[in-house]
Amino acid sequence: MSRTHVTCTVNGDPVDFLASDDTSLLNALRGELGLTGAKEGCGTGDCGACSVLIDGRLNCSCLVFAPEAEGSDIVTVEGIADDDHLHPLQQAFLEGAALQCGICTPGVLIAAKALLDANPDPTETEIRYALAGNLCRCTGYDKIIRSVQEAAVRLKGAAR
Amino acid sequence: MRYAAPTTVDEARSLLAEHPGSRVFAGATDLIPQIRAGRPAPPVLVDLKRIDQLMTVVHEDGQWRIGAATPTSNLTRNRDFTAMFPGLSEAMGLIGSDQIQNRSSLGGNLANASPAADSVPAMIANAVQAVIASGDGTRTVPVAEIATGPGQTSLADGEFIVEFTVADPPSNTGDAYLRMIPRTEMDIAIVGAAVRLTVDGDIVTDATVVLGAVAPTAVTVPEAGAALVGAAIDAGSIDGSAMDTLADAASAACDPIDDKRGTVAYRRQVAGVMARRAAAIAVGRAQNGV
Numbered sequence: 001m002s003r004t005h006v007t008c009t010v011n012g013d014p015v016d017f018l019a020s021d022d023t024s025l026l027n028a029l030r031g032e033l034g035l036t037g038a039k040e041g042c043g044t045g046d047c048g049a050c051s052v053l054i055d056g057r058l059n060c061s062c063l064v065f066a067p068e069a070e071g072s073d074i075v076t077v078e079g080i081a082d083d084d085h086l087h088p089l090q091q092a093f094l095e096g097a098a099l100q101c102g103i104c105t106p107g108v109l110i111a112a113k114a115l116l117d118a119n120p121d122p123t124e125t126e127i128r129y130a131l132a133g134n135l136c137r138c139t140g141y142d143k144i145i146r147s148v149q150e151a152a153v154r155l156k157g158a159a160r
Numbered sequence: 161m162r163y164a165a166p167t168t169v170d171e172a173r174s175l176l177a178e179h180p181g182s183r184v185f186a187g188a189t190d191l192i193p194q195i196r197a198g199r200p201a202p203p204v205l206v207d208l209k210r211i212d213q214l215m216t217v218v219h220e221d222g223q224w225r226i227g228a229a230t231p232t233s234n235l236t237r238n239r240d241f242t243a244m245f246p247g248l249s250e251a252m253g254l255i256g257s258d259q260i261q262n263r264s265s266l267g268g269n270l271a272n273a274s275p276a277a278d279s280v281p282a283m284i285a286n287a288v289q290a291v292i293a294s295g296d297g298t299r300t301v302p303v304a305e306i307a308t309g310p311g312q313t314s315l316a317d318g319e320f321i322v323e324f325t326v327a328d329p330p331s332n333t334g335d336a337y338l339r340m341i342p343r344t345e346m347d348i349a350i351v352g353a354a355v356r357l358t359v360d361g362d363i364v365t366d367a368t369v370v371l372g373a374v375a376p377t378a379v380t381v382p383e384a385g386a387a388l389v390g391a392a393i394d395a396g397s398i399d400g401s402a403m404d405t406l407a408d409a410a411s412a413a414c415d416p417i418d419d420k421r422g423t424v425a426y427r428r429q430v431a432g433v434m435a436r437r438a439a440a441i442a443v444g445r446a447q448n449g450v
Contacts, residue, residue: 002162021163044193045260060259063192067163132345133257
């Protein structure tokens with residue numbers, strides 16, 4: 001199996017690692033870089049638990065070969081808080097009890113961040129479509145949707 | 161298995177020629193699940209996304225050139241493209257989640273050759289052409305000639321799709337794509353229907369009807385299109401008997417599979433309904449703009 005030396009940026013820090021050519025970016029993040037926030041749910045791009053931002057765009061890291069990351073700028077759930085302050089989405093999820101087992105949560109947070117970065121004032125329908133690629137099997141979706149709405153309100157307030 | 165990221169079409173040709181059985185990919189949204197499901201891994205994975213031509217969308221001289229590896233979300237977010245081809249844009253917007261659409265490409269959706277590929281009927285209805293790297297040159301063929309059966313294409317070993325070309329639609333033209341899925345989102349079509357038609361005032365002058373997911377490949381239904389040509393439009397609605405003929409022709413053209421997601425009888429009936437509804441949307445777009 002060939003291996004490729006990959007240089008990229010993860011959560012603002014320059015990193016490099018050696019990846020098997022057939023491994024996924026998800027495996028490289030979790031294994032080589034020790035960033036275990038993104039989870040493998042299905043491994044086929046259906047569940048969204050492995051969601052990360054690559055160059056600002058929402059992706060399933062299980063559907064990306066690790067060598068593809070060369071030169072890219074990656075954001076995982078570990079990178080969305082501001083030092084000691086949780087991201088407003090994280091804070092709203094905690095207060096709104098929008099998680100139970102937590103497996104889907106890192107991916108949901110990243111997908112919600114991608115939405116709010118592009119659309120700071122989404123409708124409930126827009127939120128539901130934007131999170132359609134993220135499956136939750138325990139909480140149900142209402143608390144997640146309400147927490148995203150709450151975070152959107154707080155982010156808009158902070159931006160004023 | 162080795163990963164390679166050529167930056168030119170010629171470099172990709174050479175890799176494929178030197179390593180028979182290798183696979184090109186763009187989003188890998190079908191390729192990775194296939195490998196994980198046990199399909200043999202290719203000797204070289206040729207990533208096409210570092211080749212500028214395959215990632216570029218250009219509109220000039222009344223024609224669009226769409227790089228075959230361009231993420232479909234680049235097109236669905238392109239207001240000019242979506243204004244001209246709302247049906248094709250809708251079809252791409254139905255493929256998986258945002259995560260998938262940031263990776264999935266028209267080239268991949270076509271070359272994967274799923275009978276249920278949503279973009280393919282809409283591309284055929286819009287007479288999209290595929291430009292294929294072949295040997296030392298290129299050949300250009302209609303999209304309808306690429307898929308030959310489930311997972312099977314007319315692409316020879318070493319050939320790959322470089323870009324798509326499509327002419328601006330004539331004035332007073334509209335397209336639409338609808339599909340039926342057993343769920344409400346994130347599912348695979350059991351029937352897809354694309355319609356493009358052109359009007360002159362209150363008369364339909366041209367129409368193309370293409371079905372997906374009801375046969376081994378997408379199927380154009382000439383009888384369904386012909387049923388609309390010459391049909392009168394009254395207050396935005398196409399003459400009912402012409403629509404009945406269209407729906408019957410669409411149902412008759414089906415050669416579907418029978419499975420738990422949809423029986424043959426159901427798929428046949430729904431194909432007529434989807435074609436009729438898509439035609440109703442397309443005529444509104446043709447008369448009023450999007």
